[in-house]
Each structure stands twice: as C-alpha cells, then as structure tokens.
Amino acid sequence: xxxxxxxxxxxxAFIPFITCGDPDIGTTAEIVRSAVxxxxxxxxxxxxxSDPTAEGPVIQGANIRALAGGITTDKVFDxxxxxxxxxxxxxxxxxYANVVFSYGAERFMKRCQETxxxxxxxxxxxxxxxxxxxxxxxxxxxxxxSLIAPTSENRISMIAKEAKGFIYIVSSLGVTGVRSEINxxxxxxxxxxxxxxxxxxxxxxxxxxxxxxKKMAGLSDGAIVGSAIIKIMAQYGKDSPYYVGEYVRLMKExxxxx
Amino acid sequence: MSQSKGRFGVHGGQYIPETLMxxxxxxxxxxxxxxxxxxxxxxxxxxxxxxAGRPSLLYYAEKLTKDLGGAxxxxxxxxxxxxxxxxxxxxxxxxxxxxxxxxxxxIAETGxxxxxxxxxxAAALLDMECVVFMGEEDTKRQALNVYRMxxxxxxxxxxxxxxxxxxxxVSEAMREWTSRISDTHYCLGSVMGPHPFPTIVRxxxxxxxRESRQQILEKEGRxxxxxxxxxxxxxxxxxxxxxxxxxxNVRLIGCEAAGRGIDTFETAATVNTGRIGIFHGxxxxxxxxxxxxxxPVYSISAGLDYPGVGPEHAYxxxxxxAEYVPVTDDEAVNAFEYLSRTEGIIPAxxxxxxxxxxxxxxxxxxxxxxxxxxxxxxxxxxxxxxxxYRGEEIYE
Numbered sequence: 001x002x003x004x005x006x007x008x009x010x011x012x013a014f015i016p017f018i019t020c021g022d023p024d025i026g027t028t029a030e031i032v033r034s035a036v037x038x039x040x041x042x043x044x045x046x047x048x049x050s051d052p053t054a055e056g057p058v059i060q061g062a063n064i065r066a067l068a069g070g071i072t073t074d075k076v077f078d079x080x081x082x083x084x085x086x087x088x089x090x091x092x093x094x095x096y097a098n099v100v101f102s103y104g105a106e107r108f109m110k111r112c113q114e115t116x117x118x119x120x121x122x123x124x125x126x127x128x129x130x131x132x133x134x135x136x137x138x139x140x141x142x143x144x145x146s147l148i149a150p151t152s153e154n155r156i157s158m159i160a161k162e163a164k165g166f167i168y169i170v171s172s173l174g175v176t177g178v179r180s181e182i183n184x185x186x187x188x189x190x191x192x193x194x195x196x197x198x199x200x201x202x203x204x205x206x207x208x209x210x211x212x213x214k215k216m217a218g219l220s221d222g223a224i225v226g227s228a229i230i231k232i233m234a235q236y237g238k239d240s241p242y243y244v245g246e247y248v249r250l251m252k253e254x255x256x257x258x
Numbered sequence: 259m260s261q262s263k264g265r266f267g268v269h270g271g272q273y274i275p276e277t278l279m280x281x282x283x284x285x286x287x288x289x290x291x292x293x294x295x296x297x298x299x300x301x302x303x304x305x306x307x308x309x310a311g312r313p314s315l316l317y318y319a320e321k322l323t324k325d326l327g328g329a330x331x332x333x334x335x336x337x338x339x340x341x342x343x344x345x346x347x348x349x350x351x352x353x354x355x356x357x358x359x360x361x362x363x364x365i366a367e368t369g370x371x372x373x374x375x376x377x378x379x380a381a382a383l384l385d386m387e388c389v390v391f392m393g394e395e396d397t398k399r400q401a402l403n404v405y406r407m408x409x410x411x412x413x414x415x416x417x418x419x420x421x422x423x424x425x426x427x428v429s430e431a432m433r434e435w436t437s438r439i440s441d442t443h444y445c446l447g448s449v450m451g452p453h454p455f456p457t458i459v460r461x462x463x464x465x466x467x468r469e470s471r472q473q474i475l476e477k478e479g480r481x482x483x484x485x486x487x488x489x490x491x492x493x494x495x496x497x498x499x500x501x502x503x504x505x506x507n508v509r510l511i512g513c514e515a516a517g518r519g520i521d522t523f524e525t526a527a528t529v530n531t532g533r534i535g536i537f538h539g540x541x542x543x544x545x546x547x548x549x550x551x552x553x554p555v556y557s558i559s560a561g562l563d564y565p566g567v568g569p570e571h572a573y574x575x576x577x578x579x580a581e582y583v584p585v586t587d588d589e590a591v592n593a594f595e596y597l598s599r600t601e602g603i604i605p606a607x608x609x610x611x612x613x614x615x616x617x618x619x620x621x622x623x624x625x626x627x628x629x630x631x632x633x634x635x636x637x638x639x640x641x642x643x644x645x646x647y648r649g650e651e652i653y654e
Contacts, residue, residue: 049550049551050420050551050552051420051425051426051429051537051552053275053429053432053433053538054275054433054436056433057419060419064420067551072549073549073550074549096536097273097536098535098536098537098544098546098550098552099549099550099551100550101534101535101536101541101550102535102546102548102549102550103549103550123275123276124273124274124275124536124539125273126272126273126274126275126276126279127276127279128262128263128271128272128279129262129271129272129273146276147275147276148276149275149276149277149279150277151276151277151278151279151280151281151439152276152279152280153280154280155276155279155280159276170275170276170277173277173436173437173438173439174277174433174436174437174438175433175436175437
C-alpha cells in the first residue's frame with residue numbers, strides 16, 4: 001500500500017507546498033520541520049524550474065529566487081536525505097517534466113526511492129503522457145500523482161481509475177495563486193472520483209484562508225496550500241520557519257475541526 | 259511504452275496541464291472536421307488570395323545570383339504578404355477555425371511582433387477580441403509593432419517574467435489560456451507547443467512550398483537543389499520545406515540564430531547547441547543546463563530568440579532529412595544590408611539569417627544549380643535596431 005495513504009489517516013489532511021532553496025536549502029529544511037511539528041500531513045517539495053508554466057507570479061518568484069541561490073536537483077535530493085533523519089510523514093516532489101527527463105527518469109525515480117520520496121506531481125504531464133514516467137516510477141515504488149481540473153469533465157473517471165497515491169483536484173481555472181472565491185463544483189468532481197477509486201483526493205490552487213481550507217477539505221480528503229506559504233517565505237526569508245509553522249497549525253486546525 | 263498523439267519520431271506530444279487537455283482535444287476535433295471541408299477551404303483560400311495577397315512571388319534574384327557567382331537564386335517573397343510576413347498564412351487559418359469553433363477571443367504570443375500583428379489583423383477583420391503577449395524586452399526592440407497591434411484594436415501585454423522575451427511570452431499566453439478557455443483560442447504562432455499545434459501550423463504554412471514547388475517547375479521545369487529558410491520555432495521553414503520532404507534530392511536547410519556564436523552562451527541555435535527535453539507542451543531540442551533548466555538565449559532577432567525548436571524540425575534533424583546551420587548576428591546584419599543594396603529588398607532580420615547562409619552556399623555551387631531562399635518577412639521593423647547595431651541612433 002502506498003505510504004501516501006498515511007497522510008489521510010489523521011482526519012482531513014493539510015498539505016503545504018514548499019519551494020526548495022527559497023531563500024536557501026538550510027532554511028527549507030527548517031521550514032519543513034516546522035511544518036511537520038505544526039501538524040502537516042504530507043509535504044509537497046517543489047524542485048524549482050526556470051519556466052514554471054502552471055504557476056502564478058508568487059511561486060514563479062520563489063523558483064527564480066531558489067535557482068538564483070544555486071539550487072539543483074542533486075541538492076534537493078541531499079535535502080531529502082537530511083529530512084529523512086527525523087521526518088516520517090509522506091513527502092512528494094512537485095516539479096516539471098523536463099527536470100525529471102533531463103536527470104533521466106530511471107535515475108530520478110531511483111534517487112527518489114533511495115532518499116525516501118513517496119510520490120511525484122508533474123503538472124505538465126497529463127494522463128496521455130504519463131506512461132513515459134509511470135512505469136519506471138512504479139518500478140521504484142514512487143506514486144505518480146494525477147491532477148484533475150475543473151475542465152476535466154469526461155476525463156475524470158479515466159484519470160481516477162489509474163490514479164496512484166492521491167488525486168490532486170485543481171480547484172480553479174488558471175495558474176497557482178491566492179483566490180478570494182472558488183466556484184468549481186468540487187463535490188461533483190469528488191463524486192465521480194469516488195465512483196472509480198477509493199484513493200484519497202485533496203484540493204489545491206487558490207486556497208489561503210482557514211475557512212476556505214476547511215470547506216475544500218470538507219468536500220474532499222484534504223487541502224493543499226502553496227502560494228500563501230510562499231508569500232510567508234518571501235516576507236520573512238530566513239525567519240520564515242516560525243511563521244510557516246504558525247500558519248500550518250492554524251490551517252491544520254481549520255481542516256480537522258468539525 | 260505507449261506514445262501519445264502528435265509525434266514526430268520521439269518528438270512532439272502533449273505535455274500540458276490537465277486544465278488544457280479538453281481544449282486541445284476540442285481543437286484537434288475541430289481541425290479534423292474542417293481541414294478537408296470544402297466550404298472552410300474556400301473561405302480560407304479567398305482570405306489568403308483576396309486579403310493577404312497570395313500567391314506570393316517566386317522572384318529570380320538575378321543581381322544576387324550574378325554577384326555571388328554560383329547557384330541561381332530565387333526568393334520566395336513572403337515579405338510581400340499583407341502584414342509583411344508569412345505569419346498571416348497560419349493566423350488566417352487558425353482565426354477562421356476558431357470562429358467556426360464559436361470562439362470570440364484570440365490570444366497570441368509574439369517575439370518580433372510579426373505574429374502579433376498578423377493575429378491582431380485577423381482579429382480586426384473577423385471581429386474578434388485579441389490580446390497579445392510580448393516580452394517586455396521585445397516591446398522595446400519592436401516598438402513600432404506594438405503600436406501597430408494597438409492600432410488594430412488589440413491589447414498588448416508586456417511580459418516581465420524570466421528573460422522578458424519570446425519564451426516568456428509563450429509561457430504567459432499558455433497561463434492565460436488555462437484561466438480562460440471557453441471563449442478563447444490560443445493562436446500559436448509557430449510549429450511548436452502541444453499537439454495539434456505543430457501539425458495545424460505546418461499545414462497552414464505549407465502553402466509556401468505548395469506554391470514554390472509549382473512556381474519553380476513553371477520557371478525552371480525542375481525542382482530546386484536547396485531550399486533555405488530561417489528557423490526559430492520553425493514555422494516559415496517547415497512551410498518552405500514541407501512539399502519537398504519526399505524529394506530527397508532537394509536539400510532542406512534551416513538557419514538558426516547563433517547570436518554571438520555557438521561557442522558562446524549568447525546564442526539561440528537550439529539544434530546546434532541544445533539537447534532533447536520537454537517544454538512548452540512538446541518534446542524537442544532545447545537550450546538548457548545539465549539539470550534541465552531552460553537557458554536564457556540570445557539573438558539580435560527577436561523572432562528567432564527562442565530556446566526551443568518545433569518537434570518536426572527536431573525529427574527532420576534526427577533523420578538527416580534537413581540540415582540546421584548556425585548564423586551569427588554579424589552574418590545576418592551583413593546579409594540584411596547586402597540584400598537591401600543588391601536587390602532593393604529589405605528582409606526581416608530573421609529572414610536575413612537565411613540570406614546569410616545562401617551567401618556562403620551559392621558560390622560553392624555550380625551555375626546550373628538552383629536555390630530558393632524564403633524571405634519570411636520584410637525588414638522595415640528592424641531598421642532602427644540595425645542602425646543601432648551599426649552605432650547609429652535613429653528615431654522611429
């Protein structure tokens with residue numbers, strides 16, 4: 001059974017996204033540990049990419065800062081080795097297809113297994129292209145996480161049937177970033193997912209406030225937050241581990257509250 | 259391992275967010291429905307002939323030929339099209355298709371501004387809303403084209419992210435498309451991006467070689483020995499090559515922008531310096547570092563200043579059917595001036611890359627050999643930038 005399921009055994013899951021290397025790799029390690037202590041159930045570690053086409057300005061900025069700071073895929077793997085000394089919750093990578101392809105899919109997945117990564121999210125790898133990496137990911141026990149979007153409609157069951165780990169429901173059209181309102185009929189998407197698989201699903205894109213997170217997690221199995229955390233990191237820099245921790249605590253309380 | 263749709267050898271595919279998948283599927287279905295539709299083709303041909311001024315001339319450049327002293331040189335004059343470049347061929351096709359699909363809004367990326375101007379033009383003609391994304395750096399290099407687009411009723415959004423050039427304009431147009439799909443068609447300007455774009459754009463640009471093949475047979479009674487075109491994403495080149503691909507004796511030569519040279523980091527010669535990767539919806543060759551981070555590229559030409567190349571070109575390179583050669587800024591500027599003086603034709607700085615290579619190749623060929631160079635666009639837009647390159651400050 002996928003290790004990722006553990007993230008959903010502690011009530012509704014709260015899943016923070018953290019761009020590795022922003023502002024530096026040492027701070028990233030502290031932010032992750034702080035988020036874990038504050039109750040994060042699973043953490044998405046972003047491996048920066050120069051041209052993140054699915055990201056809004058906030059996460060684009062984090063990618064640029066991290067790359068300017070000299071982050072590389074190998075340094076991110078070193079970070080995971082360090083984290084795994086004490087961090088036991090599931091960890092998944094979120095990056096772009098070229099980062100994996102360029103490293104060599106086999107070599108990349110093997111390193112994921114060796115270092116203790118449980119899954120990978122590639123927002124520019126839709127269902128039609130996933131076979132390119134899925135076989136080798138499976139070989140090393142890495143779950144390729146599928147995304148379902150507001151526009152997926154007739155594709156939801158097809159994607160759900162082959163989904164691994166958890167399903168990432170994209171809440172809104174457009175790129176990542178804070179939104180005041182989410183208008184997509186999440187319940188309807190979840191309903192179709194449930195008809196096809198029993199793996200957990202979490203909602204992301206646009207969530208920043210506790211009430212939003214509570215609502216989205218209420219409709220699914222968890223809430224994913226990226227840009228709101230990256231904003232905290234951009235504001236507090238090296239001091240951000242404390243502030244990210246406080247934020248995660250607030251959000252975890254919100255999603256798990258009845 | 260299964261291979262997805264839209265493959266050229268290992269290249270191509272559909273590496274895009276799930277949010278866009280139904281949009282590209284809808285586009286593919288619409289294209290398949292209309293591409294052989296008599297009414298659609300009648301309308302498109304009418305627009306191309308009566309509005310854009312096709313067929314474009316195949317001009318025998320006699321003075322150029324004599325001066326270079328080798329192969330006989332013909333110029334395929336895409337610069338004479340309405341809006342001043344080959345971009346209109348694709349844009350009229352896509353805009354008409356979008357209209358049939360019930361879309362009311364076009365978005366586009368542009369580098370030099372040629373595709374942006376063409377899209378803005380089609381939008382004006384077909385009563386569609388239009389938003390063009392252009393790297394902020396390029397809005398400065400091509401200020402006149404920004405004004406033209408606005409004059410035509412389009413909104414121009416300067417893109418400040420990344421290197422603020424064509425690559426970033428494509429990224430931003432893709433981001434915009436994911437946020438507004440139902441009424442919007444992304445009118446992609448080159449043979450790149452996710453399937454079906456490389457095929458659709460190629461088919462609409464193939465009019466170049468369909469005409470030139472017929473024209474050269476009429477004029478010379480035989481096919482050319484070489485066809486030369488500049489390659490950024492590669493739309494005018496694939497259009498210039500397409501109907502000659504089965505004719506193995508016709509050399510197909512794509513000229514990449516080498517910038518300050520392929521041994522420097524200031525280059526945009528993707529096939530010559532890049533390696534295989536996945537970006538902007540496709541697998542192809544890209545300029546990138548060892549970890550797959552897309553490299554900042556450089557060329558004097560805003561239209562060739564792109565770190566990738568269309569997947570069909572990557573395939574033609576892999577199979578050896580086409581050759582891809584680097585041409586530096588210096589060589590292109592020399593060719594820009596040379597063609598202006600010799601033939602009284604000011605080529606776009608993009609097209610000047612093709613002229614530059616022909617200047618090297620023609621003298622090495624026998625006089626009974628034939629070269630066709632595609633002049634993809636006119637060079638009025640480049641005059642101020644070339645003047646600056648030569649140290650002369652002029653005001654537009």
